[in-house]
Amino acid sequence: MSEVNEILKKVTASIEEATGKFNAKAEEALSEAKKTGKLSAETKETVDKMASEFNALKEAEKTLKSALGELEQHVAQMPLANAAKVTETIGHVVINSEALKAFAASVEGNKRVSIPVNAALLSTDVAKDVVAPQRLPGIDTAPKQRLFIRDLIAPGNTSSPAIFWVQQTGFTNAAKVVAEGTTKPYSDIEFATKITPVTTIAHMFKAAKQILDDFAQLQSTVDAEMRYGLKYAEEQEMLFGDGTGVHLHGIVPQASAFDPAFTVEHQSGIDDLRLAMLQAQLARFPASGHVLHFMDWAKIELTKDSLGRYILANPSALTGPTLWGLPIVETELAAFKGKFMTGAFNAAAQLFDREEANVVISTENADDFEKNMISIRCEERLALAVKRPEAFIYGSFSAGS
Structure with a gap:
């Protein structure tokens, strides 16, 4: 100078x-x-x-x-x-x-x-903030998987720590024509009592109090991300929970294995889903939807006839994915790659919310007050009752599909 x-x-x-x-x-x-x-x-x-x-x-x-x-x-x-x-x-x-x-x-x-x-x-040996950086609007959030199972299953609520319900496990139909004055036949209906405990799904997050006070958008983003993380864990439990300990008893472990009543020539994924619908129908629970990996659905949509024409898809159409009159729900879960599930989601299972997803902020956890930090907790309590496991068909696509 x-x-x-x-x-x-x-x-x-x-x-x-x-x-x-x-x-x-x-x-x-x-x-x-x-x-x-x-x-x-x-x-x-x-x-x-x-x-x-x-x-x-x-x-x-x-x-x-x-x-x-x-x-x-x-x-x-x-x-x-x-x-x-x-x-x-x-x-x-x-x-x-x-x-x-x-x-x-x-x-x-x-x-x-x-x-x-x-x-x-702008050199590296000069203190930061000498030149103000350009600030881009908004927050670049991570992409999220689309959630779906909760929307397919019948909703419910409970105020108890467990759900007690009665499941019909069998029915022997002996009804027939009888002559006047003769003994009528007896049919047999079997029941079993079920207790489904309420499970807690939760996670925590730490943040500086000043950051959330100064940036309202950041606070809303944290709230949204925590709720999404909770719902993602919920999806995993509802589908694959093994029922041990505090885990939900998910649909896939209870579903019936795909066992088609018959096979067709050159059987493809399109045929597999129709035969799964038939299997659910034979269990007296007409299917209400299909769940499959998004890559498998892409293969089905791109199926062409001998003349190169699409069998199902219309590239110029904007209609939602459906097959055999039922909605298709695509998932990114790796466990579904090469597999599918068809079932009566709205009738054969029910989700009971004991405490809906909520976000709570506290400054009194551990040494948060001293360090001017906050603890954020997101949790929910729920129970899943799969009332008719035979109404869900889970299996692998035929070879070559």
Whole structure:
């Protein structure tokens, strides 16, 4: 900074010298005009040139003073150590500028010059926030898998820690035509009592109190991400929970294995799903939907006939995915790759919410108060009752599908 001030002093001295010369020449021109009544061409040209150079010097001085003033003001607002470091870095760039050297070396250089300092301001050895970064709107959140099972299953609520229910396990139909006065046959219906405990699904998150106070959008994002994480774990449990410990007893472990009543020639995935519907129908629970991996559904949609025409898909149509009159639900779960599940989701299973998903924030967990941190908890309590396991058919697609 001292070197920059020295150059500014030299420029100011040059201006003072030029001012004296310009004033002397102006008086000489005035005397000439009084004597002859006009100025000679030579005198006029000299005065005009001096006036041009004088104005250039004044403009250059103004530019240097303005730039130096802004720099001093900016540095004054920074911590002392960082200010000294930034001043040294920027001053080095300014002093070593070829444009400034030419400016100080000759009268021709006495013009407005632009000395780039962005490289210094953005260098790695300069304190952050010297140059404000551009802020992009919003928060770039991670992509999420589409949730679906909860929407297919019949909803319910409970105020108890467990669900007690009665399941019909068998029915022997002995009904037939009988003659007058003869004994009527007895049919047999079997029942079993079931108790489904309520399970808690939860997770925690730590955050600085100031961050969530200052950025409302960040708080809403944390809330949404925690709810999504909870629902994702819920999906896993509803599908694959093994029923041990506190786990839900999911649908897949209880579902009936795919066992088609018959097979067809060149059996494909399209045929498999229709035969699974038939198996559910034979169990007296007509299917209400199919669940399969999104890659397997893509293969089915791209199935073509011998002429290269799509059998199911219409690339120009925007209708939702359906097959055999039932909705197709695509999943990204790896366990479903090459497999499918067809069933009466709305009639054969029910989900009971004891406590719906909620997010709670506390500053009194562990040493949160001392460290100005907050603990965020997201949890829910629910129970899943698969009332008719035979209504769900789970299996693998035929080879070549």
